[in-house]
Amino acid sequence: MIKTVSQINLAVNEKLKIQKNSIKNGTSKKRICIVTGTHGDELEGQYICYVLGKYLKENISRLNGTIDVYPALNPLGIDSIMRGIPGYDLDMNRTFPGIESGTMPEMIAYEILEDMKGADICIDIHASNIFLREIPQIRMSIPTSEVLLPYAKMLNVDFVWVHASATVLESTLAHSLNSTGTKTLVVEMGVGMRITKEYCKQLVDGIINLLVNLEMLTDVEVGEIREPVVSLDGAVGFVNSPAAGIFVPDTEFGSIVSEGDIIGRIVNPLTGEIVENAVASCSGLLFTLREYPVVYGGSLIARILRQEDKKND
Amino acid sequence: MTEKIIFALESVYREPLEIKAFCFGDTSKKTICIMGAMRGNEVQQMYVCARLVQELKILEINGHIAKNTGIMVIPCANYHSMNIGKRFWAMDNTDINRMFPGYNLGETTQRIADGIFTEIQGFEYGIQLASFYQPGRFLTHVKQMVTEFTTDDGLAYFGLPYALKRSPKPYDTTTLNYNWQLWNTKAYSLFTHSTDDMKEDSAENALNVIMRFMKKREIINYPIHAGYVTSIINESDMLQIHSPCGGICRIKTKIGDVVERGQIIAEILNPLTCEIFAEIEVPEKATVFFHFESPLIVEGTVIFKLVKNNDF
Numbered sequence A: 001m002i003k004t005v006s007q008i009n010l011a012v013n014e015k016l017k018i019q020k021n022s023i024k025n026g027t028s029k030k031r032i033c034i035v036t037g038t039h040g041d042e043l044e045g046q047y048i049c050y051v052l053g054k055y056l057k058e059n060i061s062r063l064n065g066t067i068d069v070y071p072a073l074n075p076l077g078i079d080s081i082m083r084g085i086p087g088y089d090l091d092m093n094r095t096f097p098g099i100e101s102g103t104m105p106e107m108i109a110y111e112i113l114e115d116m117k118g119a120d121i122c123i124d125i126h127a128s129n130i131f132l133r134e135i136p137q138i139r140m141s142i143p144t145s146e147v148l149l150p151y152a153k154m155l156n157v158d159f160v161w162v163h164a165s166a167t168v169l170e171s172t173l174a175h176s177l178n179s180t181g182t183k184t185l186v187v188e189m190g191v192g193m194r195i196t197k198e199y200c201k202q203l204v205d206g207i208i209n210l211l212v213n214l215e216m217l218t219d220v221e222v223g224e225i226r227e228p229v230v231s232l233d234g235a236v237g238f239v240n241s242p243a244a245g246i247f248v249p250d251t252e253f254g255s256i257v258s259e260g261d262i263i264g265r266i267v268n269p270l271t272g273e274i275v276e277n278a279v280a281s282c283s284g285l286l287f288t289l290r291e292y293p294v295v296y297g298g299s300l301i302a303r304i305l306r307q308e309d310k311k312n313d
Numbered sequence B: 001m002t003e004k005i006i007f008a009l010e011s012v013y014r015e016p017l018e019i020k021a022f023c024f025g026d027t028s029k030k031t032i033c034i035m036g037a038m039r040g041n042e043v044q045q046m047y048v049c050a051r052l053v054q055e056l057k058i059l060e061i062n063g064h065i066a067k068n069t070g071i072m073v074i075p076c077a078n079y080h081s082m083n084i085g086k087r088f089w090a091m092d093n094t095d096i097n098r099m100f101p102g103y104n105l106g107e108t109t110q111r112i113a114d115g116i117f118t119e120i121q122g123f124e125y126g127i128q129l130a131s132f133y134q135p136g137r138f139l140t141h142v143k144q145m146v147t148e149f150t151t152d153d154g155l156a157y158f159g160l161p162y163a164l165k166r167s168p169k170p171y172d173t174t175t176l177n178y179n180w181q182l183w184n185t186k187a188y189s190l191f192t193h194s195t196d197d198m199k200e201d202s203a204e205n206a207l208n209v210i211m212r213f214m215k216k217r218e219i220i221n222y223p224i225h226a227g228y229v230t231s232i233i234n235e236s237d238m239l240q241i242h243s244p245c246g247g248i249c250r251i252k253t254k255i256g257d258v259v260e261r262g263q264i265i266a267e268i269l270n271p272l273t274c275e276i277f278a279e280i281e282v283p284e285k286a287t288v289f290f291h292f293e294s295p296l297i298v299e300g301t302v303i304f305k306l307v308k309n310n311d312f
């Protein structure tokens, strides 16, 4: 059933509506929220919501409980290819927990949070941004990791990044939900403005596996589930662009690199010269790679999950 | 006066972004730093700093800058955005004022913030010319974020009718003001009437306010009007009125006006028929501190901030 979670009057003859599809069967009180579209330029979650919605429709008799699917927390952003909330230049994921009688973004954030609170698990799906491509991964802060890690392992991702908490991140949807006791997992995968079907299917398999583990789905087939690499901040190496120019990758995304390998070149099309090489800062799995070619000095080129150098063994 | 480039950033096709600082007095001393535009629409903020540079040049020549004090003014840290009509860093839409204290090995705007902060941390006083995220008019005022590190109550030295105190929210912790305080600078944000448009009278007022603060802190010695007795208000004590609906916004008062209980100070109209959707009524006698200013308004938008006139 389609429900409106929050609505607000725009200036001219239009209401902004945040909607969810509440898919329900059986007697179980268990509830899972699948939420995406907080950042209007991240679209991987769109395909996941569609595939999951279709699957659940076809398997509704096997469901026991409620799956709430929120495909677009920021509909105006999705409609206008804007990451933030149009008109406010505001990152929606910095507005939680919101304010009941606040500004438009604050009110919406409040009502969304109230609607999701109390669910057994929430999965907040992000798609990196237009600049970077990411392998399917789950990110969580150290204090939440004890509770969340067992569920993260069910979701068929390649990697779980347990990071230090920062005050500024207290305004995220995930932090706000986790701090009220609603377990929320943040997924990062793919790249902005595009759909990567294989990753989407991988996560949908993971969500189905989670539902089976929670006994909300029975009598369904689950494929093989990946065991993610779980890692702390210290195990992640960063490669930032050493210069301004056009970045041209020379390494396969998702491959294993050795420290010192050339990940790509920063070139100058005007002079036809290589300005600098972007070099692997450590050995390991290239789990983030720059997709958008134009760079400044400092632009993130890659992230590497540190591993023993196996190439030279 | 000495002029120096505190941070430079190469770009593939544009000339490098060179952030310029203008220093006066004893340049080995970090007494006061004034930070102008960090966003591309903060033209007024840049202009106030430019006027300040002009005035300080004269004061310096005439020996009106106190001995053993150093003044640094940075009019514009982000003209790359200003030159192309963008508010935030054009490539990734990030806000330099959400990147402090910065990170010299991080993303571009983290590096810019780091480059700036490396130069401007350690000053005794810091004044940032700030802007509000929505179109509107303010009474010129100064704001201090009250943190566990706040040691100073110099708000009254600006001689403005109103000064605000604000308790920081999580998203404030990456602003310049917050980080200045974290590194022991007494930091203030100065808000003038407007942002995108340049207003000479408002700029002159802001200039005087900064000069007055420097005079009272004995950084400059130059005769200047003493200003007002400042009412210090907690931001949370202001009356904040949200628009009850969307439509055309017709404001029927102006900033600084004392408005009476029951007075209609704005109308929201149906944008297709001009029928009145809502009238905004004053809940109690107050002074108009902020009003929204744009023809169209969305439901929930802050349309007024009023200071209660308890004293009358």
Ligand SMILES: [Zn+2]
Residues within 6 Å of the ligand: A038, A039, A042, A125, A126, A127, A128
């Ligand atoms: Zn996102």
